[in-house]
Amino acid sequence: MSKQWASSDGSFKRQVSKFQEIISADHPIFKPAKGRYWLYVSLACPWAHRTLITRALKGLTSVIGVSVVHWHLDTKGWRFLPADEGSLEKAKRENLYKSKVGGIRSTLSDKSSPEGDIPNDSARLFVDGTFDPNERAQRLSDLYYKADPEYNARFTVPVLWDTKLKTIVSNESAQIIRVLNSGVFDKFAGDETIGLDLVPSELESQIDEFNSWVYDNINNGVYKTGFAENAEIYEKEVVNVFQHLDKVEAILKQRYEVLKSRYQSLDEVLSRYFTVGEQLTEADVRLYTTIVRFDPVYVQHFKCNLNSIRDGYPFIHLWLRNLYWNYDAFRYTTDFDHIKLHYTRSHSRINPLGITPLGPSPDIRSLRD
Incomplete structure (x- = not known):
């Protein structure tokens, strides 16, 4: 862990999100539309995971696309995988952006597999991560600097991106899931929408x-x-x-x-x-x-x-x-x-040898165990 994550007494301090706008019909800038907004996530990050679950529960996979960063967070932050024009067209043709996780295949498995021989710079497209079809960014930091050239904090996921104005709407997960749940995108969801309200007024x-x-x-x-x-x-x-x-x-x-x-x-x-x-x-x-x-x-x-x-x-x-x-x-x-x-x-400071434990087995037990 870098010292920037800790206070002088050695305790962990979480960064406050800088971008915290909402999307609504009344907003002067960020108005709801199909295909205008995009989620950038890590499948490892619990904060980003919230947004993926909410997007799927609300039936918004055809409304808001997804790109997934590589699982390895290096000294420069999160990175995307490179892609040629053929990969971009294939992803578009097969609607991979519109899947629950942007086309990553290993989510269909109920257990992790031994990965001791997979290097940190592995670049298996739609396995280790995906690419950014909007700005062709190599790093998540590229999007942060595009939104704010003077940005000087950590480059965190999730990011809710406006593809029209090419800027960040929000990088605060709690706010993003409230926006997704608010109903502003429901009319674009078509048959996917199920009318679920995750924050009913009575609760x-x-x-x-x-x-x-x-x-x-x-x-x-x-x-x-x-x-x-x-x-x-x-x-x-x-x-x-x-x-x-x-x-x-x-x-x-x-x-x-x-x-x-x-x-x-x-x-x-x-x-x-x-x-x-x-x-x-x-x-x-x-x-x-x-x-x-x-x-x-x-x-x-x-x-x-x-x-x-x-x-x-x-x-x-x-x-x-x-x-x-x-x-x-x-x-x-x-x-x-x-x-x-x-x-x-x-987290090389915590696990300097980078050995990934095989257990527990299974990663999650069956419902009837």
């Missing part, structure tokens, strides 16, 4: 309250644990993560027991088994992207090893598997290869 305050402590103590908590630069801070942060996982476990246990008393079949229970209320909401999306990475990466790489989800948290584990196996928007945007390779190969 909004509960969702916001749940998100607030989950973000600080779990989503960001694993980073504060993994990037801690002294033992005292690490021990404080890792205990805090598990205290809040205990809190989620208690919430889901109570929900399960209430639902089980009402419905006879497990399928009926699972169709209502969520963190806030009895419908899928933004709270589930935001928690999922951390929990699905927990056993494959955070247990060993970030030293969050007081327990695992699969062995220590039966109700969170059931909730996780329900989302993964019963909702394509979760399953087909989760790429265990990108997740494991990114963390173990990019």
